[in-house]
Amino acid sequence: MTSPLDRNPTLTLPEFKLESGITLHSVDVVYKTWGALNAERNNVMVICHPFTGSADVHKWWSPLMGCGKAFDTTRFFIFCANVLGSPFGTTSPLSIDPSTGKAYGPKFPATTIRDDVRLHKMVLDHLGVTSVAVAIGGSMGGMTVLEWQLCFPGFVHRAIPIATCAKQSAWCISWGEVKRQIIWADPAFMGGHYPADRPPTYALAIARMAGLLSYRSPESYEERFGRRIQDQSASHAQHAIQLSNEEDKEYPYYETQSYLRAKGASFVGTFDANCYLHIIRKMDTHDIVRDRMPLSLPGPNSPTPDAEADAALAALLATLPPRPLVISISSDILCPPREQALLAQNIPEADLVVIDSVAGHDGFLVEHERINEAVVQYLEREFPELYSN
């Protein structure tokens, strides 16, 4: 999904053992860095990308990059690496399985956010990084931030988890399940064994349309589109794939339909269906308590009282480094503000900033001015030595 022209640095490891016990061979990690490691090696910022993001931070969080902004390359050595299973370069279902000489496709083994963190740590080691000043990320990126601090205690000093959660909720698992069913249902999916030139574009577009409901909020749809009607003929023609139907002609075509179809259609050229399903499964495994506290992973008919599980989570959060900056978007329906409030209540001396916005979950990308302001203020306070000049 990247052309050779804009290829990022890649570290190739002969092998990498996943949390599941499965060993991947010849593992690529695509990453990107900005700025330079200072003499004290105390200016490392790790950016963790969300679901459909990549190491190319400028493609999805560019308003935060630049001199005087949150991602200030004159002060920080900034690092972002692509996660396992993502189509943007790191080993994924699109990669060749050395044992077969063919792409892994649906046979690509399950990975976890902890696998990503351990893999990316190897790249940091390779780059001579000995500690990280701050890790920042939204949504899945925020999950990764939390795992950085838990997988390598003491290595990441400060954390900025945004619009994220300590564990993937039943609600998020449910959204993933609906997207999975939509993709499985497409005959072009072929159980994941689709040819590279005939991917299940239609299903991927519809899954993306479903996702766009969860990424915004009722209010944002109302503000942007209301009940406005769009000229049908003009807008249908634009789509790369056919999302209209003969029946459409007899009904008003609302602007919000047009928006969803355009977004769904444009997504299919940028993402792979097996990668999409893989990352949903990865996020489903997210539970910082898993295998760390005695009460994790309740099994069938588990008698574990919820209160005990809550206490275990609170106890684990209390072990994290103090003074994170936790950011919420007030209208986030995917990772609602109470999930970040839980982080802030239990991590020592946490700052919680709730950004009042109708943007929903995507507010972590959209409300860049307010996020930038909160992050810069926080970094200046926590790292005065990096802001002294």
Place this chain on the structure above:
Amino acid sequence: MTSPLDRNPTLTLPEFKLESGITLHSVDVVYKTWGALNAERNNVMVICHPFTGSADVHKWWSPLMGCGKAFDTTRFFIFCANVLGSPFGTTSPLSIDPSTGKAYGPKFPATTIRDDVRLHKMVLDHLGVTSVAVAIGGSMGGMTVLEWQLCFPGFVHRAIPIATCAKQSAWCISWGEVKRQIIWADPAFMGGHYPADRPPTYALAIARMAGLLSYRSPESYEERFGRRIQDQSASHAQHAIQLSNEEDKEYPYYETQSYLRAKGASFVGTFDANCYLHIIRKMDTHDIVRDRMPLSLPGPNSPTPDAEADAALAALLATLPPRPLVISISSDILCPPREQALLAQNIPEADLVVIDSVAGHDGFLVEHERINEAVVQYLEREFPELYSN
């Protein structure tokens, strides 16, 4: 979808002209009544059913029925009729088009909630009803309640709209669009021309699964399922249709997945895909201002300021009969409480009851004890003459 054994009364009209100008011939209206019209003819209660409901109120709102409850057949003559396009008896895509001798299928013309109200009014005329004491309904039923008062001014004295809205929001139109795309994508759908014995079951199940996200709330999924894992082999076997995949076996199977699959699979035997799409389109037309105020239905690039549209809506609501009982569910993400607050702010002397519940939109069905209590209290106050014995 009903067997001859439990057939409800049906009124057949030789023809019925829809709001669109199209005339349907030989139109059936399936309805049901409970109790008896009193001598004063002032004890009529109209119940308006939601999307997947029917005239058989006892099948979906039974906890509200009975002596001393909201639907007290010793006090009220209660009426509920099935809407156009629903699979439960009233003329729909499943009905025979007299002009072709075949089922309408996807050719069934668009209908509106106003069509339903006008059609059901004919049944009330036929039953000798000259006025309605109170109309009650949730979700689409609440939309219908509002249209009753607007289509026949003075005919319906009191209204109890629950978890509903004055106009279908962009958000709800968007959910409908995603469900429509899911169904269109199923090759078994065949543009709606599927054989009666080979309906697009898989797509309908997935659309239902998507719907179940919108009908509940993040909190309700968390409370019910959390991250609990279910025994896979046991639960997969139950489903009437295949919603699992070989890939599943390698991943934890969360209880919430099992819930969604079971609900999706069980829905397909009870509803028809063309009817499902028809009613989504019907709800999309819902806008009480449409064709009633000069500012309705903004067209492409309409310059109409939102403030003016809001003012038109407020002005129209102010013409409704006073003292409705408006009920919200606090966690409703489909028709959020602010949409009912808008009704209550603008209809004269409205009572607004917000039921604090994690049940989400489905709270109008689930929170029956608190709804029953609010409704009984309201009815006793508004209709003392019916509660004097």
